[in-house]
Amino acid sequence: MSSSDWIETQLRGTLTGHAPGKLGRLARTAAVAAIARHERAVPFWPIARIEALQLRRIRTLLRHAQSSVPFYRDSLQHWGLDPDRIVSAADLARLPMIDGAALAEDPMRFVAERFRRTGREVFKTSGSSAGLRKPIFWDHGSLLLRAARGERDRVVIAALAGERWADVIAREFLTNERRHTLARWLGIRTLGHQRLLILPADFSSRTQRTIYSERTVIPRKPVHYHHLPPAVPFHVAAAHIAAIRPRVVFSFGSYADQFFHYLHGAGVKIPLPRLWVYLGDRLSASGRDLAESMGCAVYAVYGAMEAGTIGFQCERRDGFHLNSDLCVVRIADADGNEVPPGESGDVVISPLDNRAMVLLNYRLGDRAAISPEPCGCGRSLPLLVRLEGRRSEIIRLADGRDLSSLAIEASFSAELRRTIQAQIEQEAPGRLRWRLVASVPADSEALREAFIRRGRHVLGAATTLEVEFVEHIARTPAGKFMRSVVRPPVGPGPFSDAR
């Protein structure tokens, strides 16, 4: 057992009981810091060493599942899986494939007995078109480990934002003016490093910080963090950015997308952050181009409530390095068989850190491919590429073609630049409706014609396309904007989680 494994085991072991005293919190903070330091190097390990770590974690998790998770207890032998004999992650394919519908049907089957009532937090995946909200259980030990694992993308974000890593870490512990003085004395720069989070108040990362603050000395609200709700109008967000001058902004992808289209369409000029980190949903190619043309780099991590961070972009921002030692990712066809590298398929995950809820061979609902080529950055973690719309966002045309809503958006990108908000709805297969908020309302007739013309070309003449101009498009109660709505709903999953 390596020293880092040992610290991890100790950390998990201390998190079973009541809230700790100050000394306990300091000790845990030191443990998280030690693991975080170790995490910085892992992405650069030789792949064989990463796979050996992955295999150890699979075995540990399978033993745990076998002894205390109802869905897997006494069943592993039946599926031909012996935790001690498993030789690679590919063996997980022998387990039955599960998905959001199976989880929503009876979530407690996947929860370990000792975490049913205590020692865990329950997160809810946010609203879906099918209306199924799934509880996701995370034990406190795994949540604290997530704080340490985050180091893998934290160093990239600091580099892209032009921040000194030591300053970033030190600031995470600063909570008030008095400590600002201390920071100045220590030579830590605290000004010009503001961060703005345009995310829901109950967003999981904020809930996690509360947990950290109760169990470590990591504060719930560092002094340089500012929050806005994601339903905030764009001109208000723009005013905040101009006033706070954040170096990094965090938001959903759709919010970033619309915000940059708003700036462009309305001709608003504000000093932009160095880096815009988006999560939850996607940023279109046109949104990304607009941001970068304005001098703001965009960056994403790929995560899911069910898994934590599945992958993260490196400085090249071309695909996601998979945290394959923390979450096994397989790319599978409709029958669950693995497809070769370079070929797109369904993303099927097996998160390895979580002890409260065990989900193995879980079809997430996204599509992507594993790059056959290594990344030039030096990290050996495999690269996930062509991550695209979930299956619930596949739109059926009159001629039977299926297009992802992302592909449709990309095809309409020139027209979409003249809008602030847009939503494509499939009212029925072959019958689509664009719901648009125009940048310049007076232009709407010309814009309608442009959309119809493009639609005939891209969607085929037989597809009916309506264009509707509205004042605003409603968000979901969680503040999430639905870029596409497909009716009738395609089955029970997958869902728009707070990713």
Ligand SMILES: [Zn+2]
């Ligand atoms: Zn890379």
